[in-house]
Amino acid sequence: MRSRPAPIRRPITIRRAVARDARRLTRLVRGSGAYEGQYAAAVAGYRVGPDYIEAHRVFVAVGADEHGDRVIGFYSLVLDPPELDLLFVADEAQGRGIGRLLVAHMQSEARAAGLDRVKVVSHLPAEDFYHRVGAVRTGTALANPPAVPWDRPEFEFRIPSE
Numbered sequence: 381m382r383s384r385p386a387p388i389r390r391p392i393t394i395r396r397a398v399a400r401d402a403r404r405l406t407r408l409v410r411g412s413g414a415y416e417g418q419y420a421a422a423v424a425g426y427r428v429g430p431d432y433i434e435a436h437r438v439f440v441a442v443g444a445d446e447h448g449d450r451v452i453g454f455y456s457l458v459l460d461p462p463e464l465d466l467l468f469v470a471d472e473a474q475g476r477g478i479g480r481l482l483v484a485h486m487q488s489e490a491r492a493a494g495l496d497r498v499k500v501v502s503h504l505p506a507e508d509f510y511h512r513v514g515a516v517r518t519g520t521a522l523a524n525p526p527a528v529p530w531d532r533p534e535f536e537f538r539i540p541s542e
Contacts, residue, residue, distance in 0.1 A: 392478060394485050397438035397454060399430035404451045405440070405468075413471040414505045422503075422528055428466070432456070436465065437489055441478050453478045455486050459493055464500045464537070483513045483537075490539045500535040510535045 397405065405428040409415075415423045432438070441453040453469035464486055469478045490498050501521045502510050511517075515535035523529050 391444070392452070392481060393442050394439050394481070395442060397433045397440045399433055401438075401440055401451060401454075402428055402430045402433060405433075405438070405454050408451070408454065408468045408470060409466070411471070412468055414503060418530075419503070419505075421526075428456075437493075438466075439482070439485060439489070441469070441482055443473070443478075453482055455482045457486050457489055457493075457498070459495070462490065462495045462498045464498050467500075467506075479509060480513055487537060487539055490537070491542065496539050496541070498537045498539060500537065502533045502535055504530065504532060507533050 406426065409423050409426050409428060412423065428438075437457040437459070439455055439457075440451045442449045443452045444450070451470075452473040454466070455464060455468075456466040457463075458465045467479065467482060467486075469482070486498070499518075500510060500515055510533075515537050517533055518536045519534040521532045521534050523531050
């Protein structure tokens with residue numbers, strides 16, 4: 381049985397991403413252990429550029445370590461149509477509640493933007509995570525070869541008004 385990492389004890393802050401975060405976010409995507417093996421091609425040339433950060437609501441989770449502040453996760457909320465486009469947590473920080481923290485932040489941002497639902501097309505290894513954080517399975521996104529040669533689960537976050 382695999383033990384879960386201990387919760388993060390240092391404070392995590394979430395802030396709006398800025399253009400200078402683009403390289404770090406690209407490294408998080410391309411270096412994700414969830415995209416190894418058969419999934420590697422899906423992110424091999426992926427780039428989160430300054431233009432993407434400017435066009436969407438991109439937020440980063442920052443944690444302090446011995447080297448200062450470090451980006452350990454991020455998400456991107458697209459408003460029209462409402463979709464959680466990207467959500468990544470650094471491999472070494474997974475299992476510590478950062479993904480859950482990012483989802484809660486995304487829901488707050490969606491609520492503030494007047495959204496009542498946010499769609500997610502999930503990567504297969506992330507399916508259980510989305511179930512655990514309250515997303516509801518709504519269907520299947522069909523394969524789109526050559527970029528994505530497999531079907532993917534679709535979820536929806538229902539955003540209650542306050």
